[in-house]
Amino acid sequence: MDKVQGELNAANPALENPAMGIPARVGLKQPVAQEEGVPFFPDHLLAELAVIYLVFSVVLILVAFFPFGLEGKADPLNTPEHIKPEWYFLALYQILKLVPRATAIFGAGTAIVVLALWPFIDRNPEKNPRRRRAVTVLGIVAAVALAGFTAWGMIS
């Protein structure tokens, strides 16, 4: 309940106590937020804006001190020695070096499909991490494997 509404209600006890049988609606709107927590606007939005401000400053610092630059113009006749994709494709790129191509692509496709359909595969309603150790371990193993292959791709 906002401050103005509170003051108005304090001035008229009948409004504060619906049991008195007087309709609460006398030109005043009912307060909207009754659930737990802070209202999205302005409280939560302010926190969100502070985070966005921080992220933007990180972006600007990176732009100023670590520019990407530009290599020479594309030349189809001149293959460079080291070709690397962007970091988010490095893990797949590294796996492709190790296993047959069709296998790796098929595996990556399967992984995406399993990921997309994961909520339909894991239908256990329990969400306490201690009682769902298998899922947590699976997630950690997948994350570590991805990070590991990416790092391997970076140094090789």
Add this chain to the structure above:
Amino acid sequence: MSQPTPQGPAGKVEKVLRWLDARIDVKELFGWVFSFTGLLYGELDRRLDFREALAKALKKPVPKHVNWLFCFGGITFSLFTTQVISGILLTLYYRPTPEVAYESVRHIMNNVTFGWLVRGIHQWAANLMIFSVLIHMGRVFFMRAYRPPRELNWLTGVLLLVLTLGFGFTGYLLPWDQRAFWATTVGTEMAGAVPFVGQYLLLILRGGAEVTGATLARFYSGHVIILPAVIVIFLAAHFFMVRRQGISGPL
């Protein structure tokens, strides 16, 4: 009740602030400024009657268990907005043909006012966006926030991840430098390895047997028209479901 005033420039600033403070009630000032929004808001509300709906939407409480781990979805969206704005600015000077694409990017970097800044923002925000998408996904996974009734929201989330990677893949070619050209050559070769349909997929992606101006044209089209149109639909669905179903409960 007077406080001791510090000497020097700091003292002067404080003196000015105190002088202002004595004469201006900030709350009243802003209330006065905001009352002018009623000129527009009041007229619109009279016709559309959205006051209650807007108040309900804006005041919807954020649950108490929400902490900093929950902010990566919002960070991703703010970076997406950054990409839209900086991307539109880049299209003003970028030209997607193999003859002049590279030169136009050099022109953006060297001659266009703040061109280096806009391009730098676009590149870095793109990388950070993919990073924050992955963190967001990890948070949802480990908190099991994908459980019923939120399965469809997870599904749209995975599609949004794939679309974001598509943005990265198509955008990487556009500078038309050596790195861009050969990364795309290798990347599209991967698509060629897909069982059964690989060769057709490769032809569709490249617009021919090799990476040429045709590839650049369709990657540009994908990057600025097709992918944005598709991602906006899934973003809307993703946000609508978050709003409708609320933020998932604590562990």
